[in-house]
Amino acid sequence: MTDRRTAPRALIVLLCTASAVIVLAGIREVGSILGPLFLALVLVIAVSPIRTWLQGRGAPCWLLVAAPLAVVLLVLLGMVAVLTVSVAQMAGLAPTYARQFNELVVQAQELATRLGVGTDQINQAIRSFDPGKVFTLVQGFASGLLGVFSGLVLIIVLLLAMCLDAPVFSRILSSGAAHRPRLIDALTSFARNTRRYLVVSTVFGLVCAALDVTALWLLGVPLPLLWGMLALITNYIPNLGFIIGLVPPALLGLLEGGLTTMLSVIAAYMAINFVVQSLIQPKFLGDAVGLSTTVTFLSLLVWAFVLGPLGALLAIPLSLLARALLIDSDPGGGWAAALISGEAPPGDGHGGPSPPGTG
Template structure:
């Protein structure tokens, strides 16, 4: 009696169930998984430095130390800037309590003049409680303390991965004969991740500098904090622009009124449209290899699994998942086309 083939529906259901179990499992150890992935991505980002030193026949300890120190200095610099700026923000916000209350009164009068009910006004005023904003700042400071506590783990992981990088590269090279598809998929993942990080960092720095200049010209407080926020939010697909814009626009409203807020929003939109919509695609091109829908789904999934760090690492995590589950399988070309949003070459489009 011949074995009956397993129904494809059952295979899909089992695969989805396994994915859900794996994601919830990773979520339970997010405090460890997040730093591990961040350290891996950072090591991949600075791997060309190690490669350049290897070509120059530099000692092995130098090939390890230089990339490690570059990453650590960048991390310490960003954490230091965020900590100081967030502390300044927490001490600055109470000074705007009067302006906030007056803003609510003006909004209430305007809404009443346009026929908005008192019940809706009451709910709106409760939603814009100044105490909630202060609570948000306190939670931000708490998150920074969490980053500081995890920084030791990240640094240790970085050192371990940098020490293992030369050996890992040789092991992958030796596996080209036995598992060529997997080795090629991992190499493609590293290349795409590195290109994505480099291009996003360069354009994030450009955005951050331009935003800081615009905020300084408009006399919005703490332009350095909002510039760093714009740089970090640049790694968050789809909604990063909104995250970077909301706090300085709100502070501009409290500090300079509606006109200043409108000018801040206009400046951010112009800078974002020019750099992200016109210039960035020409440099990044199809390096990521993910469709718009898959990018947005990746953002939702990895934010759910790893929290805010998952939002920042959504693209690298999705590229790693694609490399391990799709690109390493020679029979999954149609899935590659589905994920990237491009139909395979030589196949007719179904209409």
């Protein structure tokens, strides 16, 4: 009996994995459409409390659409403006530090000679390290996002359509709760957790960005406002966002003020990140994400590969939607939910076995 039950389960896992690969490949091929579509969906979810608040106070239908749409457009246009300025400033930033970089090369060669490292070895290492490449990577990241936002007309049309359909869609979900309760609960949880994740991440991202700008200004690092905005944007990228936001100002600190300034920038960023994002933010975010550290990192890699920079920014909401549709809506998906969240399901471990049918 055990073998006859195990074989089909392994086959199902294999087929599901193959299907996931095919689906992700298809999403990647139409990423230029699905990326803006999901961005519009996330933005509409983020401002849905405004519509609910206005609806509760008897606001007219046109205001229920116009107010959330206006807020979303302000945020969207602000991000486009910041990314445009960032790309323009980074394009001309690296060449201005050619002299400082040459001086650092000479100092590194002298230090290597004193330490007994061969000149050929150190020259090869220095040639492989080009600070311009760091700015190129950051500029490419910003340009990728800007490329998504360049289809602003498509995004605005999607936002308008979703804002118009939001009241109707909400009523449809409410009426379907009796027929598909688990699916409706899963989608409701997805919207709630996504909104909570965005709000908390934005608030603490602004706090971190303000502290980062202050630290960079005190240390004399150029363009502190630009790097503060970069820190805010990369705050939505799990695991690797902090490093992406740290490298450019740290490198500028090295070129502008030497090793001491670079180490000061790194120390300031690490201290701010540890206090705000590691100690304080988790207390407010709680279990809204519902993804383990490993799954979060893997989701970042997968969605960045599928949708590019926009996938990296939306990795958590995309994974939350996938969890809602594939796991939370399945009555037998409790074990999978526990696996990806890293938390034992209720009744397991010391609490004894779960009742039959609870997952």
